[in-house]
Amino acid sequence: MWDYPRPPRLEPDARRVRVVLGGVTIADTTGAYRVLETSHPPTFYLPPDDFLPGSLVPAEGASHCEWKGRAAYHDVVGGGLTAPRAAWSYPSPTAAFGAIAGYVSLYPGRMDACFVGDDPVQGQEGDFYGGWVTPEIVGPFKGAPGTWGW
Numbered sequence: 001m002w003d004y005p006r007p008p009r010l011e012p013d014a015r016r017v018r019v020v021l022g023g024v025t026i027a028d029t030t031g032a033y034r035v036l037e038t039s040h041p042p043t044f045y046l047p048p049d050d051f052l053p054g055s056l057v058p059a060e061g062a063s064h065c066e067w068k069g070r071a072a073y074h075d076v077v078g079g080g081l082t083a084p085r086a087a088w089s090y091p092s093p094t095a096a097f098g099a100i101a102g103y104v105s106l107y108p109g110r111m112d113a114c115f116v117g118d119d120p121v122q123g124q125e126g127d128f129y130g131g132w133v134t135p136e137i138v139g140p141f142k143g144a145p146g147t148w149g150w
Helices: 095-100
Strands: 009-013 017-021 024-029 032-036 043-045 056-065 069-078 081-089 104-106 113-116
Touching: 009 095, 017 069, 024 069, 032 095, 043 104, 056 081
Parallel strands: none
Antiparallel strands: 009 032, 017 024, 017 113, 032 043, 056 069, 069 081, 081 104
16 A cells, blocks of 8 residues: 555456445445555445435535646435435546546545455545545554544
8 A cells, every 4th residue: 555656546356346325335346447556555436327316416616636627525424324425526527537437436434335356445544534444454454533634
């Protein structure tokens, strides 16, 4: 993870990625992309068509990434639960990240479970970054208290 590039790199990932909320699998894909950036676990972006209908609801607010552009937020709904602003997408990303236009990423720690292949995902520490920590990833990671200056 410390050998990941800066600026970040976007790459397709054909492993099966699943997301569970409220006991319901709300997303299941083999068409994800991941963003690799120094000091961060990868962030996975999933095709919007691979989410259950109604599981993504537009939410208030936006943010800006220096690499990807302006992000829109979504509430995530599954099994009778709602995770407010737990997902985001880039409707019109910068050219380097054009492949993920409309794709959706989630904070894995706000879901019941996320999986990459058969590996369970842990969310990156903190409430800003959305990295997906799997057994193949070695930290420390940006996001925990005291790491903002990295």
